[in-house]
Amino acid sequence: MARGKILVVEDDKDILNLVAWHLKAADYEVLKAEDGVSALEKSLREKPDLIVLDLMLPGMDGLDVCKAIKRQQETASIPIIMLTARGEEADRILGLELGGDDYVVKPFSPKELVLRVQAVLRRSAPPTPTQDALTVEGLRVDPHAHRVWIDKREVTLTATEFKLLLELMTHKGRVLSRDRLLDRVWGYQFDGYARTVDTHIRRLRQKLEDYAGFVETIRGVGYRFRDRSGS
Structure with a gap:
């Protein structure tokens, strides 16, 4: 049984397939999208547990995708990890302010990305019912x-x-x-x-x-x- 459903949004097919392979090896179900429009459609239709989102996408860029996902009630609570180039610090900060949960800088270790996915999903899980409101x-x-x-x-x-x-x-x-x-x-x-x-x-x-x-x-x-x- 899959540990969760992850949508990976990346226009570079080599990176997309590499990330997908490592996530599948970690027992996650993986969905793929190569552009912003497809990412929005799949996030609404599939309701993934987390989205790995490249900021540099053709047409509708990752920041606009992040903004659109957080604006819609059906998808607003889906955690987002952003993939960014090393020189895009301003975009990383803007992405976090728009609702992103974390970011990973390219070039990155796929194993580190899987660890980040696991960490963000742990935050999303309800805690044990030992702590009162x-x-x-x-x-x-x-x-x-x-x-x-x-x-x-x-x-x-x-x-x-x-x-x-x-x-x-x-x-x-x-x-x-x-x-x-x-x-x-x-x-x-x-x-x-x-x-x-x-x-x-x-x-x-x-x-x-x-x-x-x-x-x-x-x-x-x-x-x-x-x-x-x-x-």
């Missing part, structure tokens, strides 16, 4: 149901945003370093990934609306979750 004023997080409410109105977070918020709220009042968050939320630490944490924090704050200030930046260290009382 967390409530701070009008902000409520249910770890088991993987749901978040702001003033009794449900909001949609990506798997990474949810795990990040849960980690901060679970350790309310404590300063968590970027390295700690990378290890606990992303499941790895690599040079240059502190920027990834900052981008996801910025995106999370936007979705928290009036409660954005609960996530404090501790300069030179990391982040802390505090309510209006300061606790």
